[in-house]
Amino acid sequence: MPLMQINEVQKHFGGLRAVDKVSLDISEGELVGLIGPNGSGKTTLLNVLSGHLQASGGSVRFDGENVLGFKPAQLVCRGILRMFQMTRVFNRISAFDNLIVSGLAQGLSESESGKRAIELLEELTLTHVMYLDAGQLSGGQRKLLEFGACFMAKPRIALLDEPFAAVHPVMKETMSAFIKRRNEAGQTFILVSHDMPVVVDLCARSVCMNAGKVLADGPTDQVLHTSAVIEAYLGESDYEDQHA
Numbered sequence: 001m002p003l004m005q006i007n008e009v010q011k012h013f014g015g016l017r018a019v020d021k022v023s024l025d026i027s028e029g030e031l032v033g034l035i036g037p038n039g040s041g042k043t044t045l046l047n048v049l050s051g052h053l054q055a056s057g058g059s060v061r062f063d064g065e066n067v068l069g070f071k072p073a074q075l076v077c078r079g080i081l082r083m084f085q086m087t088r089v090f091n092r093i094s095a096f097d098n099l100i101v102s103g104l105a106q107g108l109s110e111s112e113s114g115k116r117a118i119e120l121l122e123e124l125t126l127t128h129v130m131y132l133d134a135g136q137l138s139g140g141q142r143k144l145l146e147f148g149a150c151f152m153a154k155p156r157i158a159l160l161d162e163p164f165a166a167v168h169p170v171m172k173e174t175m176s177a178f179i180k181r182r183n184e185a186g187q188t189f190i191l192v193s194h195d196m197p198v199v200v201d202l203c204a205r206s207v208c209m210n211a212g213k214v215l216a217d218g219p220t221d222q223v224l225h226t227s228a229v230i231e232a233y234l235g236e237s238d239y240e241d242q243h244a
Contacts, residue, residue, distance in 0.1 A: 001064060003028040003188055004049075004157060009058035009068075011044050018044040020212035021058070026157065026190065031183040033203030033220060034192045037232055041212040042192045043085060046159045049190075050082035051075045063156070076106060079156030083163055085192075087142045091135030095126055095145050098134050102149035113152065120148040125174055140171040147175055157188040164195045176202065196224070208232065 002025035011019040019041045026032055034042050047053040049060060051072040060068040062078060072082075090098050096117055103113030121127045124144045129137055134145060143163065150158050160179075164172045176198055183189060183202070193199050199206060199220060206220040210232040216223045223229055 002026055003030075003063060005059075005061040006045075006049070007059045007061070009045065009048060009060060010056045011041075011048055011053060012056040017212045019048065019055075022209070022212070022214055024207060024214070024217065026188065028188055029183070029186045030205060031179070031187075031189045031191065031203050033199040033206035034190055034209065035194070035196075035199060035206055035223075036209035036215070039211075040209040040232070042209055043161055044212075045209070046082065046161050046190070046192060050080060050159055052082070079154075080159065081106075081150040081155035081157070082159045083147055083150050083161060085161040085165065087139070087146050089134040089142050089146050089149075092133055094131050095134055095137065095141075096121065096130040098145055099149055099152060103152035106153035108153055116152050120151060123178060124148050125171075138168075140167045143167055144171055144175060147178075151182070154187070157190065158182075159190050159192075161192045162194065163191070164193055164198055172198070200224070 004026040006022060006024040008021040008023055009019055010017065010021055022045060036042055044053065048055045051070050051074065055068055058068065059066055062080065067075060067078065090101065099117035099120060100113045103116055104110065108116065121130050126141060126144060129141060134142055137145065147163055163175055167175070179189065179202055191199070191203060203220050205218065206223045207217045208215045208223055208229045215228045215232055216226045
């Protein structure tokens with residue numbers, strides 16, 4: 001049985017069908033790239049899967065349980081963790097305490113949270129700023145911090161929304177290597193990203209969305225060479241010009 005079964009999920013905003021009957025199965029241990037042009041519905045789908053938006057229809061089964069409509073805190077308790085496109089950290093407390101708060105919220109004890117925070121700060125090369133308020137960190141460091149917060153307690157599935165956007169190449173490499181190590185150890189991911197070289201490097205499978213629908217689903221290299229996917233990224237006229 002797949003870890004997550006997404007069946008004809010819909011999200012409408014008035015007459016706009018931001019997510020239009022999307023169906024996907026995510027197996028345990030997969031690292032699935034979720035790609036598509038801006039406005040294709042990727043972030044909206046993650047918002048539904050993480051409980052930050054209520055779906056207009058469909059179903060989501062996680063480990064066999066129907067979880068569609070659950071609140072974010074309920075989903076976190078089941079191991080569904082989310083990283084946002086716009087960084088969300090507590091700016092007025094230290095980086096270390098940000099991780100402590102996340103660990104406690106995920107059910108770790110204070111001592112477990114402290115030990116795990118130190119490990120993550122070292123792995124993400126943030127030890128030298130651990131006692132600075134998060135608001136004093138660079139944008140890339142804050143993104144690494146939020147990323148680390150998702151892994152205080154091992155998630156069953158991590159939903160990552162543009163983790164590499166506007167991140168220094170060195171920090172991007174740190175995050176990419178972290179994802180690769182965790183995936184090789186069996187961690188499940190859905191990764192939304194416009195960084196195609198990273199998607200190709202990390203994701204054996206990709207799903208492309210456009211206008212709320214799934215255009216293609218399969219091995220990443222095949223998906224990226226599908227005519228419908230190329231057309232969605234380039235636009236119909238550009239695609240026709242290139243193939244005239």
